[in-house]
Amino acid sequence: MSKIDLRPALSKMQPYTPGEQPPPGKYIKLNTNENPYPPPPSVVSALQAAASGPLNRYPDPTATAFRRAAANALGLPGPEWILAGNGSDEILTILVRAFVGEGQLLRLPYPSYILYRTLADIQGARWEQMPFLDGWHLPTAFGQGSDDLRLVLLPNPNSPSGTIVSRDEIEKLANTLPCPLVVDEAYADFAEFNCIDLVQKHENILVTRTLSKSYGLAGVRFGFLVAQPQLIKKLCNIKDSYNCDYLATIAATEAMNAQDWLADVVKKMNATRARMQLRLSELGFNVTPSQANFVWCQHPSGKHNEMYQYLKKQQILVRYMDFPDWGDGLRISVGTDDQVDACLMMLERFFQ
Ligand SMILES: *Cc1c(COP(=O)(O)O)cnc(C)c1O
Secondary structure (H helix, E strand, O other): OOOOOOOHHHHHOOOOOOOOOOOOOOOOOEEEOOOOOOOOOHHHHHHHOOOOOOOOOOOEEEEHHHHHHHHHHHOOOHHHHHEEOOOOOOOOHHHHHHHHHOOOOOEEEOOOHHHHHHHHHHHHHHEEEEEHHHHOOOOOHHOOOOOOEEEEEEEEEOOOOOOOOOOHHHHHHHOOOOOOOEEEEEEEEHHOOOOOHHHHHHOOEEEEEEEEOOOOOOOOOOOEOOOHHHHHHHHHHOOOOOOOHHHHHHHHHHHHHHHHHHHHHOOOOOOOHHHHHHHHHHHEEEEOOEEEEEEEEEEOOOOHHHHHHHHOOOOOEEEEEEEOOEEEEEEEEOOOOHHHHHHHHHHHHHHH
């Protein structure tokens, strides 16, 4: 016992380890699914102008301008359907705090986003992970309730697999679950479909989005939740008063107004992704077809960690991931064509 012991629940927790963030310039970074391209030019000029804005004042507590722009871009009835956050990770924190009490249960698929477990641990809650079935479907049990099940989290497209669960499957889950189903759409802009409109049909479907991946704004920290207005209102009471800073809100608002830019960058990155998948298959990898801005691949040789180390020596960072009882592999972010070519060439050399 000491005077600075944390809560007992926190002594057992596994901290979440984010991807490596080395100083800029040294590596080709294909490890954290950032956008390899800079954000829309309109965002950069808005930020420059904002530097002489009212920085001595607190920002709008609910980022109204952003929520209007986002509702407009996403075809939602209005800003009251949106809660803005300091990255979608903050939104996930707010949701876990709001719904999952100490000792209660949070469910996630496996393998998926490890942070969900960490959030449950911090809350002193329990988590249960259910493995995906063949073909990346969810088991029937995933949609079944238990007395203390309070929240279900589903990345869609999923990470690390890049696979997507159909809208049909999502609606069925929402209908059978006794609690909210959070569809984490961090990568939805790269996918063929999304679930934003289902929020209007199902009060327990909540969709989270981020500006970190498709909009090229990981450094700014901005994400948001789409849910029914009566819930958004309640969640506003839980968040920090000024959770989104003035500069980030300006950048995010401008980004939502840059839908043409977004369409172009997604088209370009999805073309690179297709090329990457093809070449990785030619190199003998089992490639999971991706709907996101990264590709999950496994090689029959099993030498994933060796490949990761080899690439790192060549100044190329990818993500080596090992999921106990499931398997390991490489998750490679879609970079620029040149970055991806460099990575593919080094992998080819690895096998020579
Ligand atoms: C990257 C990522 C996020 C985090 O987004 P931020 O807005 O940067 O906090 C959330 N969920 C998944 C599945 C992600 O991969």
